[in-house]
Amino acid sequence: xxxxxxxxxVVDDEENIRDLLVFNLQKEGYDTIEAxxxxxxxxxxxxxxxxxxxxxxMIPKLDGISVCKKIRYALNISNMPILMISARDTESDKIVGxxxxxxxxxxxxxQIREVMARIKANxxxxxxxxxxxxxxNNNEDKDNIIKVGDLTLDLKRVEVKVKNEVINLTxxxxxxxxxxxxxxxxxxxxxxxxxxxxxxxxxxxxxRTIDVTMNRIRDKIEKDKANPxxxxxxRGSGYYVTDKN
Numbered sequence: 114x115x116x117x118x119x120x121x122x123v124v125d126d127e128e129n130i131r132d133l134l135v136f137n138l139q140k141e142g143y144d145t146i147e148a149x150x151x152x153x154x155x156x157x158x159x160x161x162x163x164x165x166x167x168x169x170x171m172i173p174k175l176d177g178i179s180v181c182k183k184i185r186y187a188l189n190i191s192n193m194p195i196l197m198i199s200a201r202d203t204e205s206d207k208i209v210g211x212x213x214x215x216x217x218x219x220x221x222x223x224q225i226r227e228v229m230a231r232i233k234a235n236x237x238x239x240x241x242x243x244x245x246x247x248x249x250n251n252n253e254d255k256d257n258i259i260k261v262g263d264l265t266l267d268l269k270r271v272e273v274k275v276k277n278e279v280i281n282l283t284x285x286x287x288x289x290x291x292x293x294x295x296x297x298x299x300x301x302x303x304x305x306x307x308x309x310x311x312x313x314x315x316x317x318x319x320x321r322t323i324d325v326t327m328n329r330i331r332d333k334i335e336k337d338k339a340n341p342x343x344x345x346x347x348r349g350s351g352y353y354v355t356d357k358n
């Protein structure tokens with residue numbers, strides 16, 4: 114049975130942070146549940162299956178990175194957006210969080226408006242993906258294949274291959290690569306990616322997320338990251354996928 118309101122799980126060991134988030138979430142029309150440690154967060158996520166999780170990194174019993182990893186891989190829950198919140202703003206921290214399956218990474222201190230915008234964007238993306246998958250299931254398999262140079266994307270299996278070798282990407286990485294591969298050779302700006310893939314209406318504090326994501330994708334699909342042959346940076350403009358072998 115579908116819920117009347119979206120349910121958000123707020124995970125943070127600081128009560129004042131939870132109260133702030135819960136107040137604003139309920140003000141925006143969401144239902145909320147709370148957890149103050151990682152073990153409780155995993156149990157609640159499995160039992161309640163919230164529509165989205167706001168997850169602090171530094172929490173007791175089981176840290177946020179481990180919670181994210183467990184939900185994504187041990188429990189195999191892929192369609193539940195996880196937005197990590199942390200006071201740590203280094204690129205390596207973001208890479209680890211996103212690599213473990215987080216959909217977004219928000220640093221403290223945060224602006225409530227920014228958090229709400231990212232929640233709405235991620236929930237819209239889930240609904241759009243569900244609609245897209247429904248349409249794809251009615252199409253022939255050949256319509257689900259995108260091939261650009263050495264890169265092959267299977268939209269139905271959510272699978273990427275480079276020269277027939279399967280590459281393990283997260284869902285967000287796959288979505289980014291799919292967006293670029295559908296318009297090979299065309300330079301795509303960071304703002305376009307944030308608007309069309311992340312579906313952000315505002316870009317405050319989010320531009321760096323694109324560069325981190327692109328670096329992760331390039332680490333996985335390029336034989337020589339220093340001399341990329343597939344995912345190319347157009348300095349000062351953006352990124353594109355080349356259609357040349």
